[in-house]
Amino acid sequence: MEENLVNDVIVLYKDKKWRDIVEKYHDHPERNKLLWVYPSENNFRFIKECLQQLGCDKIMSVGCGSGLLEWMITQATGVPVSGVEVDGAWWHCKYAPPTFIPLMMTTSKLEDDLISILRASNTTALLFCYFNNRDAFEDYLKYYSGKVLIIIGPKGKGVHTDPKPFGDLNDTWKLWKSQEVRSSMDYIAVYLKNIYNF
Numbered sequence: 001m002e003e004n005l006v007n008d009v010i011v012l013y014k015d016k017k018w019r020d021i022v023e024k025y026h027d028h029p030e031r032n033k034l035l036w037v038y039p040s041e042n043n044f045r046f047i048k049e050c051l052q053q054l055g056c057d058k059i060m061s062v063g064c065g066s067g068l069l070e071w072m073i074t075q076a077t078g079v080p081v082s083g084v085e086v087d088g089a090w091w092h093c094k095y096a097p098p099t100f101i102p103l104m105m106t107t108s109k110l111e112d113d114l115i116s117i118l119r120a121s122n123t124t125a126l127l128f129c130y131f132n133n134r135d136a137f138e139d140y141l142k143y144y145s146g147k148v149l150i151i152i153g154p155k156g157k158g159v160h161t162d163p164k165p166f167g168d169l170n171d172t173w174k175l176w177k178s179q180e181v182r183s184s185m186d187y188i189a190v191y192l193k194n195i196y197n198f
């Protein structure tokens, strides 16, 4: 079943059929092998509108995994999305998922080239989807010069992420808008750095 999921998604990816991927697999039992959250067209539209309203022209996704979400965001919205993953044996082993965008690899301690990118990210939104590493999250935020943070994760479904989409950030960040992903109890939460008044 899992093999079918992966192979089918790869075929659809090659044909650029992102709508078919989300419609067919958003509730597939093995979906998490490739991605935790399968947004609807409406959700992609929400992301695009938030970015336009907040003056962002790209996204950097930290802990992007396979990069399937990131590829679909670009297809659906036209916004370029880069992906960062932590380097490790996992990505070189035979059980690793396929990757749908080129991954920017980092060590668990942020290196200078990634720090430079984060420091020059004024119009880039920083995305964490089902991220689960608080120390690393704080580290990325320390160097991020932009003003828009997107956290995608669960609320009330008994699944742990860190950060959570709601109630988990200090006063530097104010919730701008949020939207549920379908009726999945997963949420897209868009935060704005507090020093900006819109």
Ligand SMILES: C[S@@+](CC[C@H](N)C(=O)[O-])C[C@H]1O[C@@H](n2cnc3c(N)ncnc32)[C@H](O)[C@@H]1O
Pocket: 034, 035, 036, 037, 062, 063, 064, 065, 066, 069, 084, 085, 086, 106, 107, 108, 128, 129, 130, 131, 132, 133, 136
């Ligand atoms: C639960 S997975 C979510 C993957 C993907 N975003 C998704 O929604 O399917 C969390 C990911 O964060 C990555 N990660 C953990 N620490 C990281 C770090 N310091 N920098 C970049 N990625 C990291 C892990 O390797 C893992 O792929």
